[in-house]
Amino acid sequence: MPDNGHLDDEVLKSLPNGVALSWGLGKKSTRGPKGELSIPKIVDAAIRIADEEGLAAVSMNRVASSLGFTTMSLYRYVNSKDDLILLMQNAVCYAPIPPEQPDWREEMRSYVRVCIQVFRDHPWFGDVPITSVPLTPGNLRIVDWGLRSMRDFPLTDYEKMSIVLLLSGYSRSCGMIMRDMDKAIQAGARPETIKGMDYSAALKRLVKRDEYPHFYPVLISGAYTEDNPEDNGVIDDFDFGLERILDGIQVYLDRKGVKA
Template sequence: MQKSDHLDHEALENFPNGAKLSWGIVKQPKRGPKGELSIKKIVDAAIEIADKDGLAAVSMNRVAGSLGFTTMSLYRYISSKDDLLLLMQDAVCGISIPPEKAETDWREEMREYVRACIVVFREHHWFGDIPIMSVPLGPNNLLVVDWALRSMREFPLSDYEKMSIVLLLSSYARSTGMIQRDMFRAIQAGSSLEAFSGLNYTAALNHLVKPERYPNLHPLIASGVYTGEDESENGVGNDFDFGLERILDGIQYYLEKKKT
């Protein structure tokens, strides 16, 4: 038994403290009135601040003040801001995962996964501002990874290939989510949707972009596609959905190639 405990200790030796807290494998402080403060209360308060004022507004001092406690009170539960950020990150990954269907359409399940990840970036604008420091380690984050793998259960692929597809889908969700986040921020600051479509700049671009200097771009500007005047081609009205479908096409092609 002692040997097993020793092995467990070794396995967790390099595990980040914030991840340990997210898994509940760190003893909670016993001092103070029972239930007056908890990791969940601290994390929820920090998320509320970040949702309202951005990640830069989150500090141990401000979180403590919002809860009516001293900063030192928080350090009894969470030892650093880095640990708090990891806990915040994992908390907002606690999304509702749809139940598995009897007949799974892997493309539709991957669409659901990507769209759900994009929502996290859109609803919590600070989420993409947290630097990526490691592979996902928190329980909620790993449940999302598990969901992404579910659609590939019967794929004739190696574990490495499956994880590479998860990374591909997650990367697309991250980039799309951060673009949508930035668009939202710009609009909140007074910009307009026309600025992103480029409609306000059509006349200027038609004048400035000459075919001799921009032989490949000029036809697209002249046709109105570049500035969103003509999005009827192929019935595609959403750039993000178009990109996702091409990724899924690539995965499908790869699967068919593996079978031959």
């Protein structure tokens, strides 16, 4: 967590309290035995609870109890549960960033894969509502990485940020779908059930060509429930979608005469 305690109070007033804490701003508690409790320890404990039991299990009381402190002890460091959740989000964004790749497409692939993995490693992450643009250092670290692949592109800053938003949105969508699949598997579901293969035969009897003229041939081919792997492409659905996004970015660059 950055140490920006030297900044003046006017800067603090412009930021939500949780965001200020994420940047190392704000008053540090001087009460209680030194070193026994800290914001990083509180955040780590909250993340452990959320990872194991979900976001709903996180409360100031629960986190304090897990650390062996009273709830009031936590409030000396973090003002509210909302601030704590924001700090949790910030912390898990410090995922390892791979070394820079010479190919911008591979850079963007790595970006999407790491972002997706955050949702899978921390299933609660996607349950936190988006209420503003990223403001915390961890989140902005990821934005900075997203921009890295376009460092030498002669695009406007608006265009670059729009591409980062496109990749981030796809990462979020795929990450939450994969997270839900992971949960289903952990709860005992079979992969064949999730993919619909267990219901393929029944669907083929229920779905009629005249009622679903465009879906019917896709279902019969086995593509919908993936029960005909020979017709499944070289890459899976998520990679297929990502490659089409990258193709679209390439077309946009070509139209602007950008050599990438």
